[in-house]
Amino acid sequence: MIDPDDRAFLTSLFDAAVRAADPLEALRANLPAKPAGKTVVVGAGKGAAQMAAAFEQLWGEPIEGVVVTRYGYACETRHVRVLEASHPIPDTAGLDATQALFDAVSGLGEDDLVVALVCGGGSALLPAPPKGLTLEDEQALNKALLASGAPISVMNAIRKQVSRIKGGRLAAAAYPARVLSFVVSDVPGDDPAQVASGPTVPDRVTREQAMALVSAYGIALPVRIKDWLAGSADEAPQPEDPAFARNEVRVIASASLSLEAAAKVAETAGVPAVILSDAIEGEARDVGLVHAAIAREVALRNRPFSKPVVILSGGETTVTIRHEGGKGGRNTEFLLSLAGGTEGLEVSALAADTDGIDGSEDNAGAFADGSSWRRMRGRGIDPAAILSGHDAWSAFKAVDDLFVPGPTGTNVNDFRAILLK
Template sequence: MNGNDRALLERLFRVAVMAADPETALRSTLPARPRGRTIVVGAGKGAAQLAAAFERLWDGPLEGVVVTRYGYGCPTRRIRVLEAAHPVPDAAGLAASRALFEAVRGLGPEDLVVALVCGGGSSLLPCPPGPLTLEDEADLNRALLASGAPISVMNAIRKHVSGIKGGRLAAAAHPARVVSLVVSDVPGDDPAQVASGPTIPDPLDRAAARALAASWRIALPPRVAAWLDGAEAAAPDPADPRFARTETRVIASARLSLEAAAAAAQAGGVPAVILSDAIEGEARDVGRVHAAIAREVATRGRPFARPAVILSGGETTVTLRGAGGRGGRNAEFLLAFAIAAEGLPVAALAADTDGIDGSEDNAGAFACGTSAGRLREAGLDPVACLGANDAWGAFDRLGDLFDTGPTGTNVNDFRAILVR
C-alpha cells in the first residue's frame, strides 16, 4: 500500500472519530438544570471522556461516578472515574456497579440523574443476580464472545443475567428524573442495547432471551441457563411507572461518523459511498462480501465508477475456531478481504472507533491487493491464519497494524475501502 492511500484512509478514520467527539456531541443535548442535585453516572470505554466533557459544559454543581476500561481514564474534577476489565468482567467492575447504585440512592423528585452511556458498558458493569456469582457472569461473557452471535443477541441475554442492566439502575434512581445521553455503538442505534441499557428498559422478556440463546446455539454456562429458566427478578417492564420521568437521547452514532468521513473524502476529490452503518454478521463473511463489491467496482465500474471510497459501519462478530490465535473482528474482516481481493487496485482500513480491536492493543489494520502475497513471501499462509483466527499475527508480520490508543469515544467499527 502506498503512503498516500494509507494517509487518506487514516484521515477518514480520524474525521469519523472527531464527529463523535464527546464535547461536540454533548454541547447541544444538555438537559435543563434541576432544582435539586445533579448526579452523573456512566459506563463504557468512552465514559471518562464524556464525564470530563460534561464537567466543562455544565454550569452548575454536580457529582457522580463513571466506570471505564483499564487505561481509558482521564482527569476529572468532580466526577469520580473508576476502571475495570473489558471484555470479561472482574471484581473492580463489581465494585463499580455498587458505586453507581450508591450514587443514585435516596434521590428525590427534584434531583436529576444524567447517565453517560457508551459501548463497552455491558462488561464493565457486572452485577450477578440472585445466587449467581461474578465468575458466572464472566463465564457467560466468554460464551457470548465465542458464539459469533450479534451484539443485539448478546445484550438481550446479558440484561436478564444482571442486577443493573435492562433499566434497573434508572429504577433505583426513582423518583429522580433520569436523562440518558447515549453514544451508540450498536447497529440500528437502539439505545436500550448500548451497554445493555442500565438506565433504559427493554420489552424483550426472559423467554425471548432463552429462545435467542437456543437459536444461536450459545453454550450457556449451566448455572446461567438455570437462572434463565427461572422466574425470579424479571427485568423491569418499560411501562413501569418508575420510568415515567426518564428520557433518552442518542448523541453520537456510526451514521453521523460515516457521513462526516464521506464528506471529507468528497472534499479531497474522491467520491464516497456509504453501504450501511448497521452491518452485522461473521467478520470473515462480511470481508468477502466487501471484496466482491470492490472487485465489481474495479473490474466493471459498477455499481459505481472508480476511483471511489466505500464506507461501512456496524459490528461484526467472530466465531472462535482456532486455538491461540490473536486478532479482533476488524483484523479478521481485513484478512478475509485481503485474500478475496488479491490483485485488485484497492487499499482498506478497518478499525474500531474506540481504538481497540477486540482484546488486543491495536485499533485495526490496513490491507491492500498485495497483502495476501506478501504474507506468503513472509512464510505465512493467509488462509491458515484466517482458519486459526490469527489475523493479528498476520498483520503484525506485515507491519500493517493500526494503533491509535484510546480515542475517547465509541461508535463501533469503521471500514473504508479505496478503489483506485
C-alpha cells in the same frame, strides 16, 4: 506496508469519523435545563470518562457522580470520579464500580437529576450477578456469548436477564429522581436499550424471548446460568414501569453521523464516497468476502460504482471462535478476509474500531491492499490458515500494517473504508 498516501487518506477518514462522535460537541447540543435539586452523573463504557469530562466542562458546578471505563481509558475529571475495570471479561473492579453507581443514585428525590453517560463497552464493565450467581458465573456467560458469534443485540438480550443493573435497573434504582441518558451508539440500528445492555434504558425483550434466542442461535450457556434462568422469577423491568415515566433518552452520536463525516472529508479530497450501510452485521470473514466482491466488481467493471471511489460501511460484525489461541478482533478478521478476496487488485482498505481497540491487543484494526496476502506469504505466513485460526493480528503485525491510534474517547462501532483509485 501499504502505500503511504493511501494510509494517510484512509486515516483521515477514520479521524473524521471519530471527530463526529466527539462527546464535547455532541453533549453541547443536548444540555437540559438545570434541576432544582442535585445533578448526579453516572456512566459506563470505553468513552465514559471523556464524556464525563466534557459534561463537567459544559455544565459547571455543582456536580457529583461516578463513571466506569476500561483500564487505560481514564482521563482527568474535576468532580466526577472515574473508575477502571476489565473489558471484555468482567472483574472484581467492575463489581466495585457497579456498586459505586448504585450508591451514587441512592436516596435521591424528585427534584434531582441523574445524567447517565452511556457508550459501548459498558456491558462488561458493569458486572452485577443476581442473587444465587457469582462473578465467575457472569465471566463464564460473557465468554460463552463472545465465542457464540451471535449478534450484539442477542448477546445483550441475554445479559439483561442475568444482571442487577442492566435492562434499566440502574434507572429504576434512581427513582424518584429523573434520569436523562446520553447515549453514544455502537450498535446497529442505534437502539439505546442495546448500548452497554441499557443500564438506564429498559427493553421489551422478556426472559422467555431471551431463552428462545439462546436456542435459535445455538448458544452454549454455562449450566449454572441456564439453570438460574429456568428457575428465577426476576424479570427485567418493562418500559411501561412508572419508575421510567419522567426519564428521557437521547442518542447523541452514532455510526451514521460518523460515516457521513468521513464521506465529506473524502469528497473534499476529490474522492467520491458511497456509504453501504451503518448497520452491517454477520460473521466477520463472510462480511469481508461480500465487501471484497463489491470492490472486485468496481475494480474490474466499474460497477455498481465508478472509480475513483471510497466505499464506507459500519456496524458490528462477529467472530465465532472455532480455534482458541489466536490474536486479533473482528476488524482484523474482516480485513484479512477482504484482502484475500481482492488479491492482485489496486485496492487499499482500513477496518478499525472507533474506540481505538479491536479485540485483545492495542490496535484499532489494520490496513490492507491487493498485495497483503503476497507480502504475508513472503514472511512465511499462510494467510488462509491464519484466518481459520482467528490470528489476523499476527498476520498484519508481520507486514507492519496494524493501525494503532490509541484510545479515542468515543465508540460508534466499526469503521470500514475501501479505496479504489
